[in-house]
Amino acid sequence: MSLRDYRKMRDFAKTAEPRGGKRAAARARRFVVQEHDATQLHYDFRLEHDGVLKSWAVPKGPSLDPSVKRLAVQVEDHPIEYGGFEGVIPKGEYGGGTVMLWDRGTWEPEASNADVGRALRAGRMKFQLHGARLKGGWFLVRTRYDKGGKKPSWLLMKERDRYAKTGEAEGVTARYARSVTTRRTMKGIAG
Ligand code: MN
Numbered sequence: 001m002s003l004r005d006y007r008k009m010r011d012f013a014k015t016a017e018p019r020g021g022k023r024a025a026a027r028a029r030r031f032v033v034q035e036h037d038a039t040q041l042h043y044d045f046r047l048e049h050d051g052v053l054k055s056w057a058v059p060k061g062p063s064l065d066p067s068v069k070r071l072a073v074q075v076e077d078h079p080i081e082y083g084g085f086e087g088v089i090p091k092g093e094y095g096g097g098t099v100m101l102w103d104r105g106t107w108e109p110e111a112s113n114a115d116v117g118r119a120l121r122a123g124r125m126k127f128q129l130h131g132a133r134l135k136g137g138w139f140l141v142r143t144r145y146d147k148g149g150k151k152p153s154w155l156l157m158k159e160r161d162r163y164a165k166t167g168e169a170e171g172v173t174a175r176y177a178r179s180v181t182t183r184r185t186m187k188g189i190a191g
Helices: 003-008 080-084 116-122 186-190
Strands: 030-037 041-049 052-058 070-079 087-089 097-109 124-131 135-144 153-158
Touching (some): 030 124, 041 070, 041 080, 041 097, 070 080, 087 186, 097 186, 116 124
Antiparallel strands (some): 030 041, 030 097, 041 052, 070 153, 087 097
């Protein structure tokens, strides 16, 4: 799903989410995780590629435990500027609810899948995250296409490395309950 889909799904007269301009020029790849308290709380995992943010909705959020596989439903590409969005999407609008910038930084594909477009098409990508909260090696593996191929299912998994945490009682999403940029809580953003 493209940026055109992104725009079709939203009324920019009503929501403060960015409309998005032209595709951004190539440079360091950004990544962002946004906690989104919509109909169901989820974490939006976004990787910059080819001038847009490739996007997955992760209902349970990322886990640092390599034995934990987290469902990540691929959704429409978002504009690069969305990576700076924190605020409230009005009730009744698409994705209505509070959005918090939970983590951000840069990412890079492993040398074995340096051709990111090809890795995404193949449905298997290994990459490094350089965030404030998420670091080290990660995998995204596609497990299923939906009918029509619009919302494929992937799994998001942590690699076993020095940033992994096996069997932690409290997940990384619970450990960090505040915005990575403004230090606000979800309540603070909503109010
Ligand atoms: Mn969302």
